Amino acid sequence: MAKANTNNKEWNLAPAPESADHVQVKEKYDLFIGGKFRAPSGKKYFPTINPANEEVIAHIAEANERDVDMAVKAARKAYREVWSKISAAERGKYLFRIARLIQERAREFAIIESMDGGKAIRESRDVDIPLAAAHFFYHAGWTDKLQYAFPHQKVEPLGVAGQIIPWNFPLLMAAWKIAPALAAGNTVVLKPAETTSLTALKLAELIQDAGLPNGVVNIVTGAGPTGRALVEHPDVDKIAFTGSTDVGKMIQRSLAGTRKKLTLELGGKAANIILEDATIDQAVEGIINGIFFNQGHVCCAGSRLFVQESIASEVDRRLKHRMNSLILGDPLDKNTDIGAINSKGQLATIESYIAKAKKEGLEMFQVDCAVPRKGFWCRPTLFSDVAQSSVIAREEIFGPVLAIQTFRTIDEVIDKANNTPYGLSAGVWTDKGSRIFNLTSRLRAGVVWANTYNKFDPTSPFGGYKESGFGREGGVHGLRAYVKLDA
Numbered sequence: 466m467a468k469a470n471t472n473n474k475e476w477n478l479a480p481a482p483e484s485a486d487h488v489q490v491k492e493k494y495d496l497f498i499g500g501k502f503r504a505p506s507g508k509k510y511f512p513t514i515n516p517a518n519e520e521v522i523a524h525i526a527e528a529n530e531r532d533v534d535m536a537v538k539a540a541r542k543a544y545r546e547v548w549s550k551i552s553a554a555e556r557g558k559y560l561f562r563i564a565r566l567i568q569e570r571a572r573e574f575a576i577i578e579s580m581d582g583g584k585a586i587r588e589s590r591d592v593d594i595p596l597a598a599a600h601f602f603y604h605a606g607w608t609d610k611l612q613y614a615f616p617h618q619k620v621e622p623l624g625v626a627g628q629i630i631p632w633n634f635p636l637l638m639a640a641w642k643i644a645p646a647l648a649a650g651n652t653v654v655l656k657p658a659e660t661t662s663l664t665a666l667k668l669a670e671l672i673q674d675a676g677l678p679n680g681v682v683n684i685v686t687g688a689g690p691t692g693r694a695l696v697e698h699p700d701v702d703k704i705a706f707t708g709s710t711d712v713g714k715m716i717q718r719s720l721a722g723t724r725k726k727l728t729l730e731l732g733g734k735a736a737n738i739i740l741e742d743a744t745i746d747q748a749v750e751g752i753i754n755g756i757f758f759n760q761g762h763v764c765c766a767g768s769r770l771f772v773q774e775s776i777a778s779e780v781d782r783r784l785k786h787r788m789n790s791l792i793l794g795d796p797l798d799k800n801t802d803i804g805a806i807n808s809k810g811q812l813a814t815i816e817s818y819i820a821k822a823k824k825e826g827l828e829m830f831q832v833d834c835a836v837p838r839k840g841f842w843c844r845p846t847l848f849s850d851v852a853q854s855s856v857i858a859r860e861e862i863f864g865p866v867l868a869i870q871t872f873r874t875i876d877e878v879i880d881k882a883n884n885t886p887y888g889l890s891a892g893v894w895t896d897k898g899s900r901i902f903n904l905t906s907r908l909r910a911g912v913v914w915a916n917t918y919n920k921f922d923p924t925s926p927f928g929g930y931k932e933s934g935f936g937r938e939g940g941v942h943g944l945r946a947y948v949k950l951d952a
């Protein structure tokens with residue numbers, strides 16, 4: 466595929482594409498139920514495409530209610546007959562084995578992730594896949610130590626967990642969900658997002674190779690109706706959902722009054738705040754990382770930038786300079802910073818927000834780079850002097866679009882940053898530790914990064930306030946969502 470570097474010749478690099486020759490992708494993928502791949506009972510398959518060139522990569526089975534029922538039954542049987550019977554240390558061995566196999570096959574996973582989802586290989590290779598392995602390693606260590614995680618309490622698994630994940634971090638989200646569930650002794654039915662099912666299905670193959678007892682992990686593919694069937698299935702004990710706030714609210718309504726436990730990780734509209742004493746270059750790099758890498762397809766993306774007035778013009782200048790050096794193009798190229806937008810539908814959503822912001826009369830800056838003819842692409846975009854009332858300061862865009870606002874005082878920026886229905890994450894850039902503590906304790910966000918952004922670790926809980934959801938993933942807090950505690 467033709468590389469689309471920026472027009473700025475200074476930054477042009479020779480193409481360095483990752484070879485996909487050794488990657489094995491089948492033409493057709495069935496459902497993973499009870500340890501075996503099975504054709505969907507409705508015999509329907511849907512294509513999964515490479516968003517960078519619109520070519521069909523494979524066909525994915527569409528699970529209907531009957532298939533979901535079979536998967537839940539398989540998970541229940543495995544829970545009752547095997548997983549709840551074996552020792553905790555034995556469970557840990559399986560998790561360690563899965564972690565090691567992910568590491569061994571990391572390169573293949575990274576390439577498939579970039580082909581199916583559009584993200585730059587640098588991200589999938591250096592972030593997604595290593596973190597997925599790290600989640601299994603971390604939780605493997607907890608399996609036989611749950612009584613230390615929750616001292617003086619009787620710790621029991623919940624049973625069967627239904628898990629629904631989005632398309633922005635496909636394998637990593639699967640790991641975030643599956644690893645703690647298994648560590649705590651539950652079995653799982655996981656539904657990946659319809660545009661990015663491939664690495665979850667490759668994970669199913671890996672799980673077979675790891676010898677995990679049949680039915681402990683089941684993977685059903687499909688779109689919203691498949692997810693709904695899982696949510697509504699009467700024999701599921703817990704639903705863990707990551708996705709849009711709208712679907713999260715629907716799920717919460719449908720589970721109201723049932724015995725099922727629920728955790729939701731939903732949208733965000735994170736504030737990244739630069740104070741006048743910050744190291745500007747470091748902050749600019751963090752802002753770029755927070756919103757443009759991964760095409761802004763991150764629920765904790767730093768999509769609102771608040772800059773203290775005295776440094777606003779300097780930050781603006783350096784930000785635009787750095788944006789001009791970003792390389793947009795082939796996700797499999799190791800030099801690429803910005804890959805493809807995940808789907809045609811998502812590109813249309815992003816473009817509609819850009820159009821609305823232009824209509825509001827906001828000043829736009831867009832990197833002037835060529836984009837490939839085929840595929841779904843959006844140039845890194847920023848809007849300056851955005852008002853609090855602007856649609857791009859209020860709503861989640863899930864694309865590489867940054868809304869910049871300025872402020873004078875700390876109280877003002879805290880008010881502005883908290884003035885959102887979301888509360889997932891935030892970032893603070895300053896030289897003074899006291900200011901970090903002041904801001905981090907007053908920002909209503911589940912995660913606040915200081916002098917860095919988008920840093921993840923399995924030991925550290927992640928999750929939101931307000932319409933960003935409830936419950937935490939990662940760390941001991943994340944395990945809590947998969948156990949019953951009796952004092």
Ligand code: ADP
Nearest residue numbers: 629630631657658659688689692693708709712
């Ligand atoms: P996004 O906007 O990030 O695509 P969605 O909330 O639409 O977020 O999708 C996240 C996940 O939820 C996907 O796996 C999707 O298939 C699933 N999903 C969509 N609609 C429903 C629904 N009504 N019930 C359960 N899951 C759903």
